[in-house]
Amino acid sequence: SRADLPDGPVDGVVIANELLDNLPSRLLERTPDGWAEVYVSAREPAGAGELIETLCPVAPEVQDAADALAPRAPEGGRLPLAAEAVEWVGRALALLRRGSLVVVDYTDTSASLAARPHREWVRTYRAGVRGHEPLRHPGRCDITVEVPLDQVLGVYPTEEVCDQATFLRSLGIEDLVAEGRALWHDRAAVGDLAALEARSRVHEAEALCDASGLGAFTVAVWRRE
Numbered sequence: 268s269r270a271d272l273p274d275g276p277v278d279g280v281v282i283a284n285e286l287l288d289n290l291p292s293r294l295l296e297r298t299p300d301g302w303a304e305v306y307v308s309a310r311e312p313a314g315a316g317e318l319i320e321t322l323c324p325v326a327p328e329v330q331d332a333a334d335a336l337a338p339r340a341p342e343g344g345r346l347p348l349a350a351e352a353v354e355w356v357g358r359a360l361a362l363l364r365r366g367s368l369v370v371v372d373y374t375d376t377s378a379s380l381a382a383r384p385h386r387e388w389v390r391t392y393r394a395g396v397r398g399h400e401p402l403r404h405p406g407r408c409d410i411t412v413e414v415p416l417d418q419v420l421g422v423y424p425t426e427e428v429c430d431q432a433t434f435l436r437s438l439g440i441e442d443l444v445a446e447g448r449a450l451w452h453d454r455a456a457v458g459d460l461a462a463l464e465a466r467s468r469v470h471e472a473e474a475l476c477d478a479s480g481l482g483a484f485t486v487a488v489w490r491r492e
């Protein structure tokens with residue numbers, strides 16, 4: 268893995284596994300007067316240490332963009348603007364001379380996100396445990412959002428979009444599982460490393476293809492020939 272994209276052209280495969288959800292997004296909220304941006308500030312008196320949300324006006328072009336992305340958003344509905352995710356995909360594709368860019372992440376559409384409670388899709392993780400209060404424990408937890416994939420596809424379209432389970436099955440994961448099951452059946456009594464690896468392969472594949480978990484992640488692929 269790398270901290271960032273390479274400087275030069277790429278011939279091969281670039282895989283972004285749960286990367287885009289970690290890139291910063293602007294957060295808007297629909298108000299009676301239109302869209303406003305959600306900022307974070309410190310509650311007075313200064314130094315009290317409590318963080319609060321503040322709504323601030325946005326430029327007309329941001330209003331128009333948000334209206335186009337989520338025209339039926341209810342009052343109080345929130346919308347992420349994922350410009351950095353769009354920019355990252357653009358950089359990756361600009362470097363990709365021959366090969367594929369594969370993005371794996373939890374995603375939704377802008378309109379759907381605006382209609383859902385934002386605490387469902389603004390996620391925090393601390394020590395591997397999911398939370399729901401992004402202003403708690405500042406600097407000590409990860410804050411992510413479900414990726415509004417339509418914003419990425421609107422700039423960099425691709426027809427190759429499916430869930431992770433479908434993607435892995437297209438690559439033959441079921442054959443690997445069958446091999447693992449057969450090896451485990453033959454060597455379970457021995458219990459050696461090969462047997463344990465075979466059993467692990469089966470369990471890991473089940474988790475990766477679980478429709479209620481990782482299998483529901485989105486996979487988007489861009490190709491350069």
